[in-house]
Amino acid sequence: MSFLVAALLALQSTSDVRQIVSFRFLPGRTAEAIQLFRDEAKPLYEANAPMLRFRAYREVESPEPLDLVVISSFRGMEGMDASNRALSEEAARRGTSVSEIYGRIAGGSSGHRDEFVEMDPRLSWGDVDGTSLVVLVRVRIAPGRRSDYDTLLRERVAPWERESRLLAGSESGRFLLSDGFDFFRILATSSLGDWQRYLEALRLAPFAGELDGWTVESRQVILAPVRELSVR
Numbered sequence: 001m002s003f004l005v006a007a008l009l010a011l012q013s014t015s016d017v018r019q020i021v022s023f024r025f026l027p028g029r030t031a032e033a034i035q036l037f038r039d040e041a042k043p044l045y046e047a048n049a050p051m052l053r054f055r056a057y058r059e060v061e062s063p064e065p066l067d068l069v070v071i072s073s074f075r076g077m078e079g080m081d082a083s084n085r086a087l088s089e090e091a092a093r094r095g096t097s098v099s100e101i102y103g104r105i106a107g108g109s110s111g112h113r114d115e116f117v118e119m120d121p122r123l124s125w126g127d128v129d130g131t132s133l134v135v136l137v138r139v140r141i142a143p144g145r146r147s148d149y150d151t152l153l154r155e156r157v158a159p160w161e162r163e164s165r166l167l168a169g170s171e172s173g174r175f176l177l178s179d180g181f182d183f184f185r186i187l188a189t190s191s192l193g194d195w196q197r198y199l200e201a202l203r204l205a206p207f208a209g210e211l212d213g214w215t216v217e218s219r220q221v222i223l224a225p226v227r228e229l230s231v232r
Contacts, residue, residue, distance in 0.1 A: 134224075140217040153183070
């Protein structure tokens, strides 16, 4: 096995991979879905060691219809494989099945979107878990500029965000599966007013021209945590 292949396999096994599932529910069905997650899925997640963390968020402001976003964390895609096996075994011991629980959740949904992101600790700082709001940002980068954008985030944007103290923290990574987006960011803020102040300062930042010039499309949704569904 070559050194490069071994390094890639090691990276895959240790990287933090997030599965992001965004739901839109039928009218009046959101509370039912949250109850199903809390009463039936959460106990399985708590017993599931390969699932590193589970978080849920409700919509605060969004340009697209959105009711609930759930984010699961795994140690690489192999960790998700292990989690799926462990979930099935634990559900069987409890006399149910994962497909039955998820089927009931999906039964109240008018649609959902699955995405996968490999997070990069070099692009992350602070604490995104302790604030009242998070902003999920999906970014599509101009062809040939992905590496430049990565460097810009790591060397200039993230340090500027940390030093300016306009956010409580941020986590960033690259999409493994998406509808054409390249980068994913979670930005933690305390209020809508603080989010506006961050955007105003960002427009005046010394790297703003490069950031705008390399960004083909950016989509944001503002969410609040559903803390009763948190695992680990």
